[in-house]
Amino acid sequence: MVSYLGFPLVWPNGEVFGTICVSDTKENEYGEKYETLMLQFKELVEAHFTLLYQNYELQDKTNRLQKSLQEVKFLYEDLKLEKEKTKTLTKALEDKYGLGNIVGKNHKMQAIYDLIEDISQSDSTVLIQGESGTGKELIARAIHLLSPRKERPFVVANCSAYAQNLLESELFGHEKGAFTGAIRRKKGRFELADGGTIFLDEIGEIPSTTQLLLLRVLQEKKFERVGGEDTLKVDIRVIAATNRNLNQEMMEGRFREDLYYRLNVIPITLPPLRxxxxxxxxxxxxxxxxxxxxxxxxxxxxxxxxxxxxxxxxxxxxxxxxxxxxxxxxxxxxxxxxxxxxxx
CATH class of the missing domain: 1.10.8.60 (Helicase, Ruva Protein; domain 3)
Structure with a gap:
């Protein structure tokens, strides 16, 4: 027979992490006094290992915190760099498309410059009419860059560049499986322009069914993606342009009257160079x-x-x-x- 005395070593959370024990070949070697000493020693060992573990945890947390602080520092530097890039890009856009870039001293152009400055602070819809090559997009960009929305997107949609079904997808987006080839969800130009300005070029080319959808966006700022059921709401300013006489198109029934008056809130007519x-x-x-x-x-x-x-x-x-x-x-x-x- 042998004598044996042992106790588990326990973390503060109750989890056993080891044992402490003594043994002897003699029987009944360890009495109550020896047991008390072992318990005291057990407590010292547990306290020692607990301190070691807490120190390890503290060091680990310190290392993770230092790593996180370093990551935050890198993110802050990246953010500063991106903000500087944004400022540089905005300045470049203003230099390229700002009002000072629209050249002309003719009295008709001077009146247009004054009008651009007057309307830039509002969100009213603008209809720019003029022959091809007169600078309609340049005028639209100048209005946007003078407006409170200048830090937000300026999105161009050429309404003459797409067939009817593709035009609706381009403007309003589509859901996956909405039609053959729609392999994923796609955001439309209105959704991409949220918070900014959308420029609808060649607005006179859109078919009657799309005109009705566009009318709803102008009235309610709401639409659904092609093949979708969820109604999306956007905060946008609409600037449209055409080289057609929309008033004549309306009179001849090719352009909706209600849409025409929704678009023609602030008309701008650009003179031809001649x-x-x-x-x-x-x-x-x-x-x-x-x-x-x-x-x-x-x-x-x-x-x-x-x-x-x-x-x-x-x-x-x-x-x-x-x-x-x-x-x-x-x-x-x-x-x-x-x-x-x-x-x-």
Whole structure:
């Protein structure tokens, strides 16, 4: 027979983590006094290991906290960098599309500049009408960049670029399985523009069924995705543009009357370039500077003959055509002055 005395070692939470024991070959070797000593020793061992464990836990928490603080620091630096990028991008957009970038001293354009500044602070719908190439999107961007929404998205939707079923998906989005090829849910342009401005270019091209859906968005700011049942609500400003005479389209029954009046809250009509010939030299010099810098060329200006050609020409493609002519001439120019041989 042998003598044996043992006790479990227990964490403060009651979990056993070991044992402490003594044994002897002699029988009844350990009496009550020895048991008391063992219990005291057991408590010392438990206290020691508890302190070690608490110290380990504290060190682990400290390490995790330091790691988290470092991650927060990195995230803060990333956020600062992203904010600086956003500021830089916003400044670049303002430089490229701001009101100061719309060139023209003609009285018709001056009236438009004043109107843009007047309406930019409101959320009223704007309808911009004018021939192709007159700068309708540039006007829309200028309105957005002068508005309280300038930090939010400016989303462009070209209504003439899609068939009817695809146009509705492009504008309102669709659910997975809504039609053949809809392999995933897609957000539409209205949803992407939430909080900002949506620019509906070539609004006169949309079919009658889509006109009805668009009317509801203008009235209630609500819509459903194609194939969906959930009603979505958005906070947007709508700016529309067309090269058609929408009033005539309405009178002839091709454009809904109620939609026309919803869009035409603030009308802006851009004059064709042939009606603002006094702006041709300004625009030509403006584009000359842009493309000279872009192509690292030093070109002082246009010859008198070229400028006279510009003034005599009616510019059916408007400002966009003049811009393309200036770019073409700069690329082909061999000297410091644009001559007739450099023109397309």
């Amino acid at each position: 009606e603002r010939k006094d702006d041709v030299p300004l625009l030509a010099e403006y584009f000359l500077e842009i493309y000279s810098n872009a192509n690292s060329k030093y070109i002082r200006g246009f010859s008198e003959e070229v400028m006279q050609i510009f003034l005599d020409y009616d510019w059916p493609g408007n400002v966009r055509e003049l811009q393309n002519v200036a770019e073409h001439a700069v690329i082909l120019a061999k000297g410091e002055v644009i001559t007739e041989i450099d023109l397309p």
